[in-house]
Amino acid sequence: MTEWIISILLLIGGTFVLVGSIGLVKMPDFFMRLHGPTKATTLGMASLLTAAMVFFSTTQAGLSVKEILISLFLLLTAPISAYMMIKSAIHHKLDSIERTQGKDNIEDDC
Amino acid sequence: MMRLEAKFKWLPTPLRSLLLFMVWLLLNNSVSAGHIVLATILAIVIPWMTSPFRTKQPLLIKPGLAFRHLMLVLYDIITANVQVAILILGPNKKLTPGFVKVPLDLTHSMPITILASTVSLTPGTVSAEVYPWQESLMEGEEPEQRFLLIHVLNLTDEEALIKTIKQRYEAPLKEIFQC
Numbered sequence: 001m002t003e004w005i006i007s008i009l010l011l012i013g014g015t016f017v018l019v020g021s022i023g024l025v026k027m028p029d030f031f032m033r034l035h036g037p038t039k040a041t042t043l044g045m046a047s048l049l050t051a052a053m054v055f056f057s058t059t060q061a062g063l064s065v066k067e068i069l070i071s072l073f074l075l076l077t078a079p080i081s082a083y084m085m086i087k088s089a090i091h092h093k094l095d096s097i098e099r100t101q102g103k104d105n106i107e108d109d110c
Numbered sequence: 111m112m113r114l115e116a117k118f119k120w121l122p123t124p125l126r127s128l129l130l131f132m133v134w135l136l137l138n139n140s141v142s143a144g145h146i147v148l149a150t151i152l153a154i155v156i157p158w159m160t161s162p163f164r165t166k167q168p169l170l171i172k173p174g175l176a177f178r179h180l181m182l183v184l185y186d187i188i189t190a191n192v193q194v195a196i197l198i199l200g201p202n203k204k205l206t207p208g209f210v211k212v213p214l215d216l217t218h219s220m221p222i223t224i225l226a227s228t229v230s231l232t233p234g235t236v237s238a239e240v241y242p243w244q245e246s247l248m249e250g251e252e253p254e255q256r257f258l259l260i261h262v263l264n265l266t267d268e269e270a271l272i273k274t275i276k277q278r279y280e281a282p283l284k285e286i287f288q289c
Contacts (some may be wrong), residue, residue: 016191023198032207034236035263036198042231043191079230081139086238087262101208101265107241
């Protein structure tokens with residue numbers, strides 16, 4: 001039974017991480033590319049870590065809770081790193097694709 | 111009313127102390143007496159020593175509401191993941207990306223940081239910038255109105271998006287910090 005739970009969690013996690021990576025390759029410009037890794041990967045990692053937690057809690061003596069900490073740190077760092085990257089992208093005036101709306105909402109910074 | 115100072119001088123940030131306590135126990139993966147004592151000492155000494163270096167931020171006033179908001183955000187993260195996965199796997203031509211400026215009612219940097227992070231983790235949006243630029247302001251000057259610039263993966267209705275962000279994520283934060 002636990003084996004089933006672990007396998008399903010691993011599959012879900014792997015799928016989401018894969019989708020995030022596909023987004024990274026497939027999207028046409030930097031700003032859109034950023035969406036995949038910030039979101040899809042967070043849930044994917046959470047599933048993988050839950051699987052690890054179930055596995056180590058059932059096969060070894062005692063509960064394993066370190067994975068909660070890893071998820072917590074991931075949740076904290078993912079938006080911050082995304083913010084730093086998009087901030088520098090705007091600063092360097094990277095091109096976004098033609099049909100991007102509201103480009104005039106970006107203010108100049110010099 | 112918004113509170114900047116904690117009740118007790120020796121415990122400047124109660125929640126951060128609690129977090130440190132929990133993180134220490136989780137890192138050691140044990141709840142033995144020795145680790146609890148050490149965690150308590152660390153949880154009191156570290157915030158006490160570092161509090162002079164920090165700028166004052168509003169304190170969390172309604173923990174119950176904060177917990178409910180956290181649950182809502184976690185739920186939204188899961189739905190956001192599924193939505194973004196569908197958008198990513200769909201054809202690129204259908205996507206209409208865009209930049210949107212959301213006017214903010216929040217004034218302090220910590221609530222704004224929390225809002226920006228939740229926006230980044232929830233459906234189809236990544237927060238990009240807070241306007242006006244901190245560098246363009248004079249020392250100690252407070253801007254009249256702050257804006258959060260966000261990048262949207264698939265922009266369909268700008269008004270509705272701004273309204274959702276303001277009602278779903280900003281209003282609870284305003285109430286939690288009472289500012």
